[in-house]
Every structure is written in C-alpha cells, then in structure tokens.
Amino acid sequence: MQKKICMLGGFAVGKTSLVRRFVQSIFSDTYLTTVGVKIDKKSVALPDKTVDLILWDLAGEDDIGSFRVSYVRGATGLVLVIDGTRAATLAVALTLRERAEAEFGAMPFVLLFNKSDLTDRWAISDSEINELRQRGWQIYLTSALSGENVDDAFRQLASMVTE
C-alpha cells in the first residue's frame, strides 16, 4: 500500500529537514532551499498493515501565487509545516492547504509547529495552539533537530490516510 503525501509550508520552515529526520534520522543545520520538488519514501508499519509513504517535499513558497498546486494532485494527505519561531508561517501553511483543497478536495493532514527546540525564540502562544486543537486538528510541536514528535506526526498521518 502506498500513499502520496505532500509537505506544505512556507519558506525554510523545515520541510526538507523533517523529511530527512523521518526518513534518514539525520539533521543538518545548513540550509539548502528546495527547488521544485524532492521525493522520498518511507515505509511505516501500522498495527494492521504496512504503508509506503511517498513524501513529496515541495519548495516552500511564502508567495502563494507561485505555488505549484499541480504537484499535490493524487496526494492522500498533507503535512503542513509551520516555523514556530515565525508566526507568519502559520497563515502561509493554512493558505496553502486551502489552495490544495480547493483544487483536489479535502484530505487528511497534520499540522506541525516545527523548531520546537528554539524555545527562546518561540513565537506562537499556547492559547493559539489550543484554539486550533479545538477544531479537531492533529497538531504536533516537532523538532527536526532533536527528532521530537517527528515520527509520531508522520505515523499519525499514515494511519489517517489508510483509514
């Protein structure tokens, strides 16, 4: 069983880093922006089956106009990534999701507030996060650096898309 998953989020929020952490368990703090799309694969063993996640890591766009929505075609789930040190990236992630859903219909997603290790620069209030949780969304505070919650988030999405 394979599923196409798209990583969506603003520029430099850590999409590529999260995929690397999840797939290869490594992290690097050098920043190489993604051009176009980068594809990775990871098998996730769920209690009843194994699913191959085909992860499409899209170039982050703060400018929604240049977002190539066609890459999302055929995706069954989204990973929305927000940089917890930059409050503005939340709006970017949500707009990208709206754009994708407008084109291809609603699909399951997880919302990751990344860079949770950078506590001193954290820019999102707990109340804000709680309010989003109220909507029934799956929300994780992740760190590609420490690996915190990364596996859980992807596993959660894997189980959501195989339901």
Next chain:
Amino acid sequence: METLRQLLVGREISELSRVSDLLDEPEQLAAAVGGVLPSAAARAPHAQLGEALAPAVERAVQRSIQKSPRTLTDILYPVFLPAIRKSIGEKIDQTFQSLNETLRHIFTWHGLKWRFESWRTGASFSEVVLKHSLVYRVEHVFLINRNSGLLIAHVTAENATSEDPQLISSMLSAIQDFVKDSFNEKEQSGLDTIRFGELRLWSEVGPFATLVAVIRGNPPEELHEIVRDVLFRIHDEYSQALEQFDGDSSQLIGVETQLQTCVELKQEDSNQGFPWLVTAAVLLILIAAGGWFFLSWQSGQRWQAYVSRLATQPGIIVAEQKVSDGQFYIAGLRDPLSADPQSLLSGTEVDPARVHSQWQFYQSLEPEFVLKRLTASLAPPDTVRLSIVDDRIVAEGEAPDTWIDRARSAARQLSAGGPEFDISKVRDVSPEARAAEHWQAYVSRLETQPGIIVAEQRIRDGQFYIAGLRDPLAADPQALLSGTEVDPARVHSQWQFYQSLEPEFVLKRLTASLYPPDTVRLSIVDDRIVAEGEAPDTWIDRARAAARQLSAGGPEFDISKVRDVSPEARAAEHWQHYVSRLEAQPGIIVAQQAARGGHFYISGLRDPLAADPQALLSGTEVDPARVHSQWQFYQSLDPKFVVKRLTASLTPPKSVRLSIVQGRIVVVGEAPAAWINRAQAAAEQLSEDGVVLDVSQLSELSLPELNRLREAIQATDIFFNSGKVVPGPEQTPVLDRLADQIKEFAQSARKSGITARFMLTGHSDGTGRETANASISAARAETVRALLNKRGVAPELLLVRGAGTFEPVVPENSQTGSSTNRRVSITVNLD
C-alpha cells in the same frame, strides 16, 4: 355501505384513481418518470444499468451516424486528433530512421554483409539494416498511476537494476508535472521521450495510467506501437481497478504479466555460430570477383570524378550519365564556347574509348558566356570595356553612336532570361558629337573670360559661328582656340570691341592713363578700385577727375587713401613726427614748437640724463640745419631720473636694490649704517620735491664674521719708539697679522657689495712741540700705510691722518703714558 366505504377508504380511492390516471396518461407519466429518472439511474448498480442501456445506446449512436456522421465526428474529433497526429508523427520518424540507418550502412563492410543477408532471406535491405543496427533492450517497465504518480506495477528485465521503483515512478510524474507547468503544455500526452545517455525513457499515456519503458540502446520506432498496445490492453482489462487505484495494487497483480511482454522486447546482435560454409563459398566468389570488382570500382570512381568535374564547368549541363557493363554514357547540353568535354577527359585516366557522349549545343546564359558571345559579335572598340558586375554585363567607355545602336539592339535581344546588358555607361562619341563637345568646351571657356561677352553661338553643317563683344584688353578668342581641338578653319567669329566695366579692365585702363607714381598702388577691393599711398597733389587732382568720369555704371574709384605729398607738407610731417618723438621722451619737456618759413623752432626743458634731442634727429628726415632748439636743463622728478641720479650720487652697495613701485622709489636690502644714513638724508631732501624715496625696507648689514674681524682690526695698535716714525722690529708680527686681517676683511666686504676703507691715525706723545708732534703722527700713519702696502694691502683702501697729541689713549702723565700714546690706530669705514 358506500358511505362507509367512502368514509374508510375514500382518500385511498381518490389517490388510486389519480395514480391510474397518471399511468394511463402518457404525457403525465413521462413527466413523472422524468422527475425521478436521473436519481434512479444514479442508484442503479453500474453493471446492470450499463448492460441494460448498452443496446439502446449502441442503436442510438448507429442512427446518429447514419443520419449525420458529422455530429459524432465533431464530438470525437478532440479525442482522435492527438492520437492521429501522434501516429502520423511516429510513422514519419520510423521512415526517417530506416532511411538513416540504410544510408549509414550502405557502404560499410557489414553493409555488404547485410546485402548478402537480404539477398539470402528475401527481406528488403532496409529491414535487414534496421534489424542489425537497432540493438536495444527494454530493461524496465513501470506502470504509473496518472493521478498520484504512485507506482502500480514494475517489471525488470533479467539482471537489470534500478533504484527504488516507487521513487522513480513518483519522480517521473513530478517531472511530467514540472514540464507541463513550466511550458504551459495543455496537450494530454506530456513528455513522451526522455533520453539519458544510452538510456531512453519512453512513456505512453493512458486514461488512468502511464506506461514508462526504460530502454537501453537504439530502439526502432515501431516499439512505440507495441508499448502502446500493451497499455491499451491493460486499460481494457483493468479499467475499473485502475480508475479506483488508491495506492493499493493488490487488485492489479495480473498487470505484471502484461508488462512482462514489453520487457522481453529486445534486439541483440546475433551471436549465432559463425556460418563457416557460407563464408567459405562467399570468400571464394569474392576473391574471384575481387580483382574485377576493384578495377571496375576504381574506374567507376574516376568516371564519377570526371562527371562531377564536367558538372562544375560553366556552360556544360550534364543531363544524364550512367555506367553500364564497363561503358560510360553521358548526355547533356554544352555551350560552344565552353570547355571541350573530350579534352577534359585527358588526364582523368578514364578510357576515352569507353566513353559515349552525346552533347547538344545550346547557348548558355551564364554571364561569362554571354560576355564572350557579345565580344565576338559586337567587336567593341578599344575605348569600350565589357565586364561582369553582379551577374550583369556592363559596358563602359566611349563609342560612336553606330556601335552604341548595335549594342542596344543586342541588349534587347538578350533580355529574355539572360543576364542584363547595361550600356548606359557608354558615352556616344561619334565625330560630330565629339567636335560639338569640343566646341561647347571652348564656348564656355570664352564665357568665363573677363572682358568677353558671348552674344550668340551656333553649329551648322560642321561650321562653328560665334559673335559677341570683347574688351581690347581681354584675352584673344583666337588664341584661346589653341589646345581645344576645335578646328580654327571651321570657326567663324565676329567680335565687337567695347569697354568692359569689369573692375580689372577699368584698373588696366586707369593704370595706362593715369601713370600713378611708384608710391601709389592701385588694387581691386570688393569691386571697387582703391588707390593707396602718397602722391603729389597734381597727381591726386588728375586721379580725382578720372574718378568723376568713371562714375556712370563703372566701378567706384576710391582715392581717399592717397596722401598729398608736396615737399613742404612732407617736411612738416617729418617735423611733427620728430616733435612727438621728443615729447614721448622721459626727462624732456617740449614747451613750444613752430614751423615757419621752412625752419623749425623748438624750446623746452631737458634733464641732463635724458636723451640728447640733437641725436634723436638722425633718421627723422628732418634737416638739422633747419632746426633751432633752445633747451634749459632741469632735474626731472620722473622717478626713473631720480633713480639714475641717486645711483650716481649714493653708489649703493650691491646688497641694495632700487626699484620703482607705483611711482615711488623703494630701496630694499642690507647696507652699512653709514649708507643708510645717507639714503635717509636723500629721502628727506626728495620728499620736499614730492618724490617718495622709501628707505623703510633697508636693514643694517649684519655680518657677524666681519664684525669680529673689524673688532680685531680696530683693537690693533702699532707702537713706536720715542721720536721714531718707523716701528721697531718687534712690531713686525703685529703688522703681518694686521695686513692679513685687513685683506680678509676687504675681500669679504667686497663680496657683500660693500667697500671697506681703513683709516690709519697716527698719534704722538706729549713731549716736544705741537707742530712737530702733528707731523710725526702723520708720518707714522704714512709709514704704516707703506708697510701694509708692502704686505699686499691695496693702497686705495688705506686712508691716513695725523692726530698729533689730540687723541691720546691714556693720560699722558701716567706711567706708561708716552710709550702707549706713540702709536698708529686703525678704524674701519664702510660705505
């Protein structure tokens, strides 16, 4: 009962009747069913509904096509067109590929081998070529979900490897997306070929899945068709599973067997056992045929070289050539003027005996041939040059009109299809025309001559007539004829004399009639005649009369610049010149002057230092004998003179400079105090006369070196014994030293521009008579002067005086009084 029934089921009865009405009335029934049909159809099981509707739909389509095929064609057109286009494209590619490969191998060794094979198997040569040259192997086949890019199935050929096929499949579709997005490609198909070195990725796009074949090598174009066929079959069989694919390929297991058929596709270089027998037989034949084949091949090559040489010859057109049974046939057209094909054979080693040629003459329209023919037929004169310029034939030069006519008609004949013959650059020079040309040149030359007016001219019957006016002073028309190539015998001229009013003629006439003196120059300025210089008044009068006569219509004669030079006037002029020269002299003030009765009188003041008025007379042409002057001396206060006088009287040292600054005399520099005092005195005196002598910038000469020496000199005394005027021998070293010091001092002072003088003062003691003492003191000073002189001190620097007893150093009555007072003392003066 009825009532009861009415009561119990009355509503149902009326409902029933409404329903039965509904069923009976087709109109109403249709309306009712129409209302529920769409949702009914949607709810029905797909398969059953499809089966139920299929016959009806098929019939409907059939009807529609019978009725109007157009409608359906229009509907399906967008679906078919890309497919048709693609299929045609592939057919063309296929043809090219076959042609390409055939050409590539036609002359190679395996080309020969394949010819043999094609002869043996009966297949066409190009088929055989393609079979061998298109070596390829399909290594992988991917079936990819069109929507998500997820891999549906993947098959690999034996021992071919690849990365994770799932990743590859996603990436391929990402690339497709990228290309479509980037180039805004609307077409269904997308990328269908990607080439990467030896590898080719061919993709075939179906409605739900894309089939990508990874091929190593050089596949034939037909492979597309095979691959497409497989894809089509898969869609046919699994259309539902493909459409609903959500990442779970368990429904599509069977697809792999279909894909397998693709992977088995390959064309490998046959490595079958070497066909020894056939090869031996062929070898034998080849050896036998080899010699013959080589020879004929070689002569064929030579023949080809010859033919291509012919083809490049201008004026030769090879229409046909062939080689058959060792004989060479050639046919074509040739211009009679072109190179002879037969003679071109020599040196080609083609056996002329085996050449059969058939040439037909034609007239080549290539410019060089046309040029040759024109040259032959027109025989252009030496003065005409024919050349080819940009494919046109251009004639240039001069020719008689008869030739030009012939050339023109030749040009007309040429016009059809041939090069243009341009004779516009040939000038007509028939003898008549030439003579007329010469005549015109002569006439225009005459017309530009001053003093000649051509009234009329004409050519008739080879004779030239000209009439007009000419000034007797103008150039002779007859003489102008020479060198014009106009035959004088044929020229008939009629000239009337007239007086030209052109300035230069008027000038000539004036010069002849007025005889201007050498001091007068006549010239033409802006069409006016201008006389300049000096002349006696008699001449000026004559000139004025002439000017008046001229006035009507002629140029103006301007004599205003001629000065009257009667001897009297000239002398007066010279005198005035002399006077003004005197007046400009500094230190000379002219009070009065007059010229009377041929004599000149002048009086005034002059500074003795000013220039001598008498001397200034020379060179003025004023007769000195007729000059009577009366000068009184005065001291000019002109600073220049004051400076001169001061320099003479004060003799300033070299270190001082006198200059005049804005009418003031400024003295700058260093001077001895004595000189400064004198200068100050002079300044005071001068200020009374209103002359400023500024001595404020004078400073006292400061010469520390000299001062010390001076001190030493002045401290020296030469002592004498009582009654003696010659110092004792013990004074010799004192004198020696003194002499040296004086010389040194004088020399240093001179360097600074100062003259130093040394005053030797003799003294005596108080004993004896005063007169005797006075003379003895003077004598002592004189002696010292002589002694110093002897030691090399210039005598003019030494001044002597006798002071007698009047300037004793010590009181006479003291112990050492007398002996100390008998001495000569020295003081240094500077000025």
